[in-house]
Amino acid sequence: MEQDIYDVIIIGGGPAGMYAAFYSGMREMKTKIIEAKQELGGFMRTYPEKLVWDVGGIGPVRCEEIIHSLIRQAATFDPSIVFGQEIVQMEKRDDGIFILTADSGEKHYTRTIILATGRGITSIQKLAVEGADRFELSNLHYTVTSINKFKDKRVLISGGGDSAVDWAVAMAPLAKEVYVVHRRDDFSAFESSVTEMKSLATVYVPYTVARLHGHEGRIGSVTLQHADSQETVQLEVDEVLVNHGFERNFGGAILEWGLEHEEFGISVSPVMHTSMPGIFGAGDIVTHAGKVRLIAGAFNDAVLAVNSAKLYIDPTGSKMAGVSSHNDRFADKNEEERQKYRASQGK
Template sequence: MTTNTTYDVTIIGGGPAGLFAAFYSGLRGLKTKIIEFQPYLGGKVHVYPEKMVWDVGGVPPLSGAKLIEQMVEQGLTFDPTVLLNTKVTSITQDESKIFHLHTSESVTHTTKTVIVAIGGGILQPQRLELNNIHHFEQTNLHYLMKPLAYFKDKDVLISGGGHSAIDWAAELEPFVNKIYLTYRGENFKGHERVTEQLLSSKKVASFFETTITNFTSSQSGDTIEQVELTETKTNKKHTLSIDDVIVHHGYLRDKSLLQDSPLPIKLHDDYFIEGSSSSESSIDGVYGAGDILHHDGKLHLIAGAYQDAANAVNMAKKYLDPEAAKGAMVSSHNNRLKQKNKIIIEQQMKKWDIGD
């Protein structure tokens, strides 16, 4: 099935680059759609919601969760169409130069230009290979970190011994009652100083060369109450009573979109879009933004993703309308934002009870 509406710009990916591209595309008056594989916008920032982000220009340090909130608010300023839980599997182009984005739902979306903003690829956490545990993901089995306040005074098991798992444990340690760390290796791979601090904490108990082998659920069957750990060499078992389980065994990266698409987009290292500093790809009408884009002088920061996004939109605008300006007017002079500014000022005046 093919959708009826052909958009000016369709952005694949709803992380920092994709959201800023949506904002800038709306600023330039383009009909815009975002297609995101995950059930939420914000991209990889969801991996570190509690960490403080310092390197976004003009923004004081703020948590990853707050940054997501603000990016989403800005990205939706001009009401783009947003599709979540949707995986784009390939990109084709017809004789009239319209692009067709094919999805795993067997729905095809048509668009005049495409901005690929998928970061390092679709990230899917590596899940535990135990039977009949998916329903616990709705309660107390977590593959992404929740706000620290959620874990206050709880007994928490963390499975994993890499940098992210150890960092999560370090952030939780001041707030929880107890942390159990289980890792299949002999030693944690986190930063040495962080690891030493964790191992010296009375709140932390570590189990090396162990794996999770079973869960015991509550009477209702909805939540995990006990975890069975098994030592890989001796088969000795440990049973722990817990409130929550956090699993960080790394991520699987789905790289199939560009590699499998019939559209011959030139790639760097068989994955990244081989592009220009203006975010162009080897295909007219297809652009890259964020970590997926490679070019000399590439800046791998959120600030760099924003620049890529604005460049991509500007090139898309020129592709659609060769007579268009190379860039949008600054926000203070933009007519669309002037109207929104007026609404904001009127709301503030009402809040402050200021008359005309």
């Protein structure tokens, strides 16, 4: 049976993977995305309601909207997309073709690979309080699917990272009261966000959630305990949100490939080369001296990884794609957009 060989297979369908698919289309590469879940979006799917402020040229926008925009953009040059398959094995033939085997047994063939698996296999770090699981179907939350659920409520948020701080700021205008409890004095979030949070919410540091008091299957109050003095405080609450981060296995089977890696990522060069020729990386899966762990950083990684993959296949090729305003791949698409604009203006 004839093998369908791709120029690049992108493993992972988060922001880095989706933008890599778009950019590889600009470079006229035959592209496939393989995503272990049944939808694109990656870790951003965890916080669909979260407002993102730090994407260049875009005002505050919900994660879900960014995901939908990236999906539309990734589809521009019609890449193949495979859902529900986790890559469990990789081998390289003598002719340089990589063979990727999924947990389903299906094999995929490609000249290059871009690893864009983000944070890898993650599991939520749950609240380590006896009986907490009893309230997970009522008012103990680990994610926010609708911020309006917290309207006019007394909300306690446990955590000290960006998510906890950002949610406190977002909920403060609509909640009746927002309490933030963190086990340390310092927060590991952007300084400006922490300052804003402290002006909007009641903050308890260094405290931990020691006990949940329930009535009819719902949390009615929470006991907090000071980390040093053991002093306790009891607060009446309507909703509890826990943002303690995620336990992360960033590599999964990928670590068995023999790639050089550090504690929090596959090691790459400044242009996204891994230690194995023909394999590149982008997004949260990789680490390097200048790594920027923002969505904007993932986009830049993706461009560099695609350009490196293109040059691996064709060392005489251009070092980067032509900008979209002068790229022949957009000629027909630009005309379609002009016609849509004229029609909208009644011209």
